[in-house]
Amino acid sequence: MTSSTLTSGKILNWRLPRADGGLLLRTAALLALPATGILVFLLLWSVSARNIDTSLGTFPGPVAVWEQFGALYSEHQRSREKEAAFYERQRERNARRVAEDPGYEPKIRDYTGKETFIDQIRTSLVTVMSGFLLAALIAVPLGIAIGLSPALNAACNPIIQVFKPVSPLAWLPLVTMVVSALYATPDPMIAKSFINSMITVTLCCLWPMVINTAVGVASIDRDLLNVSKVLRLPALKHVRRIVLPASVPMIFTGMRLSLGVAWMVLIAAEMLAQNPGLGKFVWDEFQNGSSDSLARIMAAVLVIGFIGFLLDRCMLQLQRFFSWDKEITTH
Amino acid sequence: MNTLLDISQVGMQFPTPNGPFTALRDINLKIRQGEFVSLIGHSGCGKSTVLNIVAGLHQASSGGVILDGREVTEPGPERAVVFQNHSLLPWLTAYENVELAVSQVFGRKMSRSAIREWIDHNLELVHMAHAAHKRPGEISGGMKQRVGIARALAMQPKVLLMDEPFGALDALTRAHMQDSLMEIQADLKNTVIMITHDVDEAVLLSDRIVMMTNGPAATIGEVLDVELERPRHRLDLAGDSHYNHYRARVLKFLHERHDKVGADPALGRAAVAPGESARACTRDTGEVVDAA
Ligand SMILES: Nc1ncnc2c1ncn2[C@@H]1O[C@H](COP(=O)(O)OP(=O)(O)OP(=O)(O)O)[C@@H](O)[C@H]1O
Ligand SMILES: [Mg+2]
Numbered sequence: 001m002t003s004s005t006l007t008s009g010k011i012l013n014w015r016l017p018r019a020d021g022g023l024l025l026r027t028a029a030l031l032a033l034p035a036t037g038i039l040v041f042l043l044l045w046s047v048s049a050r051n052i053d054t055s056l057g058t059f060p061g062p063v064a065v066w067e068q069f070g071a072l073y074s075e076h077q078r079s080r081e082k083e084a085a086f087y088e089r090q091r092e093r094n095a096r097r098v099a100e101d102p103g104y105e106p107k108i109r110d111y112t113g114k115e116t117f118i119d120q121i122r123t124s125l126v127t128v129m130s131g132f133l134l135a136a137l138i139a140v141p142l143g144i145a146i147g148l149s150p151a152l153n154a155a156c157n158p159i160i161q162v163f164k165p166v167s168p169l170a171w172l173p174l175v176t177m178v179v180s181a182l183y184a185t186p187d188p189m190i191a192k193s194f195i196n197s198m199i200t201v202t203l204c205c206l207w208p209m210v211i212n213t214a215v216g217v218a219s220i221d222r223d224l225l226n227v228s229k230v231l232r233l234p235a236l237k238h239v240r241r242i243v244l245p246a247s248v249p250m251i252f253t254g255m256r257l258s259l260g261v262a263w264m265v266l267i268a269a270e271m272l273a274q275n276p277g278l279g280k281f282v283w284d285e286f287q288n289g290s291s292d293s294l295a296r297i298m299a300a301v302l303v304i305g306f307i308g309f310l311l312d313r314c315m316l317q318l319q320r321f322f323s324w325d326k327e328i329t330t331h
Numbered sequence: 332m333n334t335l336l337d338i339s340q341v342g343m344q345f346p347t348p349n350g351p352f353t354a355l356r357d358i359n360l361k362i363r364q365g366e367f368v369s370l371i372g373h374s375g376c377g378k379s380t381v382l383n384i385v386a387g388l389h390q391a392s393s394g395g396v397i398l399d400g401r402e403v404t405e406p407g408p409e410r411a412v413v414f415q416n417h418s419l420l421p422w423l424t425a426y427e428n429v430e431l432a433v434s435q436v437f438g439r440k441m442s443r444s445a446i447r448e449w450i451d452h453n454l455e456l457v458h459m460a461h462a463a464h465k466r467p468g469e470i471s472g473g474m475k476q477r478v479g480i481a482r483a484l485a486m487q488p489k490v491l492l493m494d495e496p497f498g499a500l501d502a503l504t505r506a507h508m509q510d511s512l513m514e515i516q517a518d519l520k521n522t523v524i525m526i527t528h529d530v531d532e533a534v535l536l537s538d539r540i541v542m543m544t545n546g547p548a549a550t551i552g553e554v555l556d557v558e559l560e561r562p563r564h565r566l567d568l569a570g571d572s573h574y575n576h577y578r579a580r581v582l583k584f585l586h587e588r589h590d591k592v593g594a595d596p597a598l599g600r601a602a603v604a605p606g607e608s609a610r611a612c613t614r615d616t617g618e619v620v621d622a623a
Binding site (some may be wrong): 221223224226227229230231232233237241242245246248324325 | 386387388405406407408410411412414416418420421422431432435436466468486
């Protein structure tokens with residue numbers, strides 16, 4: 001009895017670390033390949049960068065870009081300090097004026113410093129999400145309607161097919177003109193440039209969502225529709241209880257595509273229209289033409305790519321969370 | 332007993348690119364209250380079409396269906412359907428699937444607690460109470476089919492329509508399901524139309540077996556009254572001469588009819604799609620279960 005317990009204890013003791021070692025090895029193997037890929041990329045990058053001479057100096061290698069990340073961040077912090085100091089001074093000044101003359105109404109002016117890199121990232125993110133949400137608000141109901149009605153599908157299809165491939169750059173001048181014509185308040189709550197970028201994003205990322213939603217709705221299992229018919233579900237309940245949940249996986253596939261499109265479109269639109277955001281940052285640096293510009297642009301490129309990747313991951317998580325069909329959402 | 336369901340002179344033509352295709356002609360069938368009727372016939376002969384016409388999911392090209400004095404023009408919960416592949420909503424649990432049906436059919440007449448009780452009762456009837464909160468993706472094929480049956484029963488339909496309810500199940504599960512269905516039937520005395528490919532299933536469960544000729548333009552070839560006493564037990568019946576007589580009648584009909592579409596009589600099995608049609612003729616499933 002005792003001996004057998006001992007043996008099994010021994011076996012356990014022996015086995016546990018070995019199993020752990022296996023796990024470690026596997027994790028290492030899992031990380032090793034991507035890490036190697038990144039290392040090789042960095043190597044190729046720095047070697048080829050050294051051999052490219054531009055009018056702004058040699059092309060920045062990884063180290064130069066890394067330094068610029070630091071520089072951009074400290075610029076941001078300095079700007080924040082300045083802003084805090086500005087408001088502090090304003091407060092003091094106002095307090096003094098009020099103390100001298102109790103009838104004085106203190107004026108509060110906004111700080112008008114240059115947007116830092118981080119500010120631009122935030123602007124871009126807010127813009128892309130707003131444009132995307134607006135598009136989703138339009139696209140999902142429209143897609144459901146089109147998917148439910150073959151007649152509406154036939155009517156809308158040509159329009160969708162024509163507008164789908166249009167580049168944002170073609171929309172932008174039209175959007176700008178229309179927005180300035182229709183949104184002509186003297187002191188706008190929301191900046192016009194923001195609305196321009198947002199609407200351009202919306203126009204471009206509408207279509208993948210409309211199309212995917214419509215396809216999802218049109219391809220719902222006939223049996224499920226028959227269930228709804230046998231139960232005589234009223235139209236609204238039919239949409240809410242059957243159509244919408246059944247097409248959720250496809251709707252989210254469309255949303256993921258759309259968000260990817262939206263992010264690409266936004267950067268281009270910001271560059272072209274000089275609307276605040278990462279696109280403008282890139283353009284400004286390009287115009288600026290200092291010796292650091294290329295490294296700063298490269299930093300922006302990396303950030304743009306990384307944010308795009310994160311946005312996609314977020315959508316994937318949302319899709320996993322909302323989908324009943326867990327199998328289609330692995331990549 | 333009175334006729335509950337009257338299918339008279341029903342014909343069906345489907346429009347196809349090469350002109351209309353006549354699937355059914357001259358279907359006449361009267362079904363009494365509480366009767367269990369099986370439809371049997373070769374694959375593609377038009378069994379599902381008949382069922383869908385009764386369900387109101389298809390409109391007959393000619394003739395019509397009268398249920399309880401009223402003509403059938405659209406689908407409705409008084410003709411509940413159990414579909415071949417369960418057709419549960421995959422995003423709802425078993426309970427919620429039944430709930431959707433119950434609240435739609437009885438939502439105005441029943442209190443919340445009565446609805447809850449009624450759902451639980453029906454899930455218990457098919458022995459699925461233990462998995463009430465699982466989704467279709469988490470339960471086996473037989474369990475899904477049980478939930479599908481519970482959902483249909485919970486609507487308290489005048490006629491229960493079942494399109495090959497056990498077709499996708501393995502032999503053993505199917506035998507269990509047939510026994511369950513017989514128990515429920517003995518209790519509730521529903522009027523049932525069931526499509527099957529399985530001769531043993533038809534004889535075991537039915538009061539009448541309606542045998543359909545091969546398509547195109549299929550119609551009812553023969554109707555067999557099964558006058559076996561209930562409750563029926565599959566093991567006792569295996570050696571029963573009446574049972575074997577009924578079984579032979581159905582088999583004979585199916586073989587003779589399908590000779591016309593060029594099957595090999597020596598093999599005694601259909602030369603059609605193997606999975607589905609062969610089941611009607613080669614009776615291994617039933618015998619495996621009997622022996623077990
Ligand atoms: N919507 C349709 N359009 C054209 N033809 C159809 C349509 N539905 C069914 N048919 C044809 O009608 C015939 C009967 O089909 P049905 O589905 O009723 O057969 P079934 O007896 O249920 O077959 P199975 O046993 O394989 O389920 C088939 O030949 C089929 O091709
Ligand atoms: Mg069928």
